[in-house]
Amino acid sequence: MDLITLALAQEPADGIAGWAADLVDKMGGPGAGLAIALENLFPPLPGEVILPLTGFAAGQGVISLASALFWTTLGSVVGAAVLYWVGMLFGRERMYAIWGKLPLVKTSDLERTEAWFGKHGTKAVFFGRMVPIFRSLISVPAGLERMSMPLFLLLTALGSLIWNSILVMAGYWLGDQWDTVETYVGVLSKVVLVLVVLALVLYVAVRVRSRNSSAQHERSS
Template sequence: MQLMSLALAQEPAGGVAGWAVDLVGTMGGPGAGLAIALENLFPPLPSEVILPLTGFAAGQGVLTVASALFWTTLGSVAGAVVLYWIGVLFGRERVHRIWARLPLVKASDLQRTEKWFAKHGTKAVFLGRMVPIFRSLISVPAGVERMPMAVFVMLTTLGSLIWNSVLVMAGYWLGDQWEVVETYVGILSKAVLLLVVVAFAAYVAVRLRGRAPARHRRSS
């Protein structure tokens, strides 16, 4: 198949690219949607590979651009809704029970987070769909906090459509150079992950520093 040979010029057939090309080549738009739905549930499946490849496939006439955007956005919403219901089933009370057992955290921290989500949750869900790593994770707290389903679906659809459009159209325009998209989005993903790790390390350091004087006061 010409699409397979062109798409896999930079990646082995057994890799994620080969799997995505097989799905899109066999099923067309629904295959792209299925791949993106699974990407939401299993973040190690990278959208920066699947979406540009879908755009590349559209450029090769395997499917239309409109079909690519419709099915990938539908897949994004379907995967996000599954994660939302995991958050609903997990429940606020269970989250509080687990939180209470964690070291270096306070109940007030979780309460502040809940207040923040109640105030800024709509922006978090919308913008989070365009941030690597958080694209999937943001759906769970939305479910825990019982964001109205209609609002969640609308925000997820809009945010996903923007993200998907950028990557699909990049793959469409770049053609067999689609892997350039993967490179740059991969760098962005690593930068986001690094910021999260640094922020978490700073949080732990502040907590440990705050506990040290308290232990000193008790011992004296």
């Protein structure tokens, strides 16, 4: 019996889980690594499905647990490295040029962000690998700021290993209930997304208020 039949009692075989199960079935550990590399490049692909499913596959003997952890972590590093290069090739000058054309933002905002990343970038990359949504995005500013490539890869590998191990081991221990992991991580992802949206709304509101206050001050003077 193949992994798709074992794992997808409640999932459509042509969905993301079916696609990931088929990769693991055909390619083993490298298939899981490829799925996670693509998940890093295309965040809509749900790592909270792929990683527990890989753990389930390890529990069923389709691949070894060591292989599951090695290949998924390697896939995370490869995907992150591609995004790092995207950020590096895009460059600071182009970023500043685009930023300067955006409404409600100032160059000083970007300068402060760069200063913050220069001071806290190592922690941001390491812990960012364990935060839904930011797992992929954090690689781009690391490239923009040209963080040391060896340091970036080390931090990415360590952070990814911790996060991947949690989800892979959850799938391994939960067995045919591996898909419950998606529910809990999905809730965390939604909480993070809501917080990001609220932060953006607050930022825009402060900027609009500041602009209106400046306009009123100029008219009264």
